[in-house]
Amino acid sequence: MADGQATTTANGDGKGLTYPMPDAPAPGEAVEVARGVLWLRFSLPFQLNHVNAFAIRDGEGWTLIDTGLRTPDTVAAWEMILAEGLEGRPVHRLxxxxxxxxxxxxxxxxCERTGAPLLMSRLEYVTGRMLMAExxxxxxxxxxxxxxxAGWTEAQIERWxxxxxxxxxxxxxxxxxxLRLSDGDAIEIGGDQWTVVVGSGHSPEHVCLWRRSDDLFIxxxxxLPRISSNVSVWPTEPQADPLGDWMDSLARLRGLLPExxxxxxxxxxxxxxxxxxxxALKRGHEVALKRLERTLRQPxxxxxxxxxxxxxxxxxxxxGMATGEAQAHLNYLERRGRATRTRDKDGVDWWTAVEQDEETT
Structure with missing residues (x-):
């Protein structure tokens, strides 16, 4: 296992963030990022070309956090990690x-390879199973x-x-x-207490893990440090307000986590x-909403x-993702009385901003 503690000289980005470990592990490597926690990285075949996972030392074995995409490259990387990066020790849970x-x-x-049980929140597990079946x-x-x-052309719908x-x-x-995880649950991993913190907006019941003893937050x-997570409305729940959930989650985390x-x-x-x-994440959506209201001065x-x-x-x-996120911003405005929609004879929604009194803006 490569060794890189969080006390490494930090690199700032000019936006209030510092990166104590700017060099990411290669696929198949495991780098120590904090006491008892290994950082893993797997490639993705998209513009966003990677995803991180983590392994927490758990007594004589490990607890794993996330898996990467099902691809031959990711399977090969996991085989290397299980044999070498995790020192051949058992996996206790995923x-x-x-x-x-x-x-x-x-x-x-x-889970089949290691015999470990799967732990998730209920909504995430059930939604994943539903999407697999649907x-x-x-x-x-x-x-x-x-x-x-949303305004797609017939050709775009046919490609979908x-x-x-x-x-x-x-x-x-x-x-x-x-095994179900819920907000506020305490999990003991390797003698440490980790608190489950649930967020919403990007996904229905997203699980984060907080080790309060040293303020480590998975x-x-x-x-995310450099990009904003996609916050989308999907056809299965077209009237949803995920952006409202996301903004509430950002505010809650702001009040919960120490600087x-x-x-x-x-x-x-x-x-x-x-x-x-x-x-910055909150401000980015607020700016987008203001720009969108200006656009909606015309249907x-x-x-x-x-x-x-x-x-x-x-x-x-x-x-698809862009449509979902734009729809989320429009639904947010509609829920708060700041936009309305009208469907035309062709089934297309036309959105218009609602003028606000000076006292309410």
Missing amino acids: ICTHMHPDHIGLAGWL EAGDAPEDGALYYCA RADYGGFGKGVSPMPRRY AGDQI ATLVLPSHGEPFFGVHARLD SRVVDGFPAVFGRAVGDGVL
């Missing part, structure tokens, strides 16, 4: 922060109606139909049972400066809101 494929992709494989069939018509309402089922391609069959996708917390994120590098980062579709939400044009390669 905790998955949430149900996105880059976090649960090899949960079933790892995407085994044909693309649902409700999805086509949802994307039509043809590509439907991507979730299951990146996830091995999940274990048929699990954040998953709930706090000296070392954050271990799922993408990017471990960092200090959690308050500055939470403030606009979801797809017309992309430049306001993202500050740039969006290509077809990320059209």
Whole structure:
């Protein structure tokens, strides 16, 4: 195992964050990032080209956090880690922060390979199982109606139909049972108490782990240092308000975590400066909402809101995620009386800002 303690000379980014360990482990390596905690990294075949996982020393064995995507490269990296990085010691349990494929992709494989139980929150486990089952069939018509309402072209909807089922391609069959984690649970790992902290918005019931004794926070996708986690509305719940959940979670974490917390994120590098980062994430969405309200001075579709939400044009390669996030910002405004929508005869929603009195702005 490579050795790199959190006391390494920190590198600042000019945004209030410092990175004590800027050099990430290669796939198959395990780097000590804090007392008893190893940092692992796996490649992803996307623009976001990596995901982090962690291993916590647990007596004579290990507790693992997240798995990476189901790919031959990730399987090979895990085989190396299990044999060498974890010193051949047993895996006592696997905790998955949430149900996105880059976090649960090899949960079933790892549980079968090691005999370890799977621990997740209920909503994450059930949603993952639901998506595995649903995407085994044909693309649902409700999805086509949802994307039509957002302003997609017929050609874009047909491509979505043809590509439907991507979730299951990146996830091995999940274990048929699990152990439930809930907000506030205390888990003993290697003689230390870890508190379960649940966030929402990026996913339904995202599990983070906080070791209060030295303020170490395994954040998953709930706090990322350089990018903002996707916060999306999906066809299965088109009236949802995930951005409201996300903003509430940011505020809660801001009040909960000490400034000296070392954050271990799922993408990017471990960092200090959690308050500055939470403030920046909140501010980024507030700016996007203001830009979006300006766009909605003229009736606009979801797809017309992309430049306001993202500050740039969006290509077809990320059209689904971009649509989901723009829809989340529009639903947020609608829930708070700041925007309305009207559906035309072609099934397309047109959104308009609601003028606010000076006293309410």
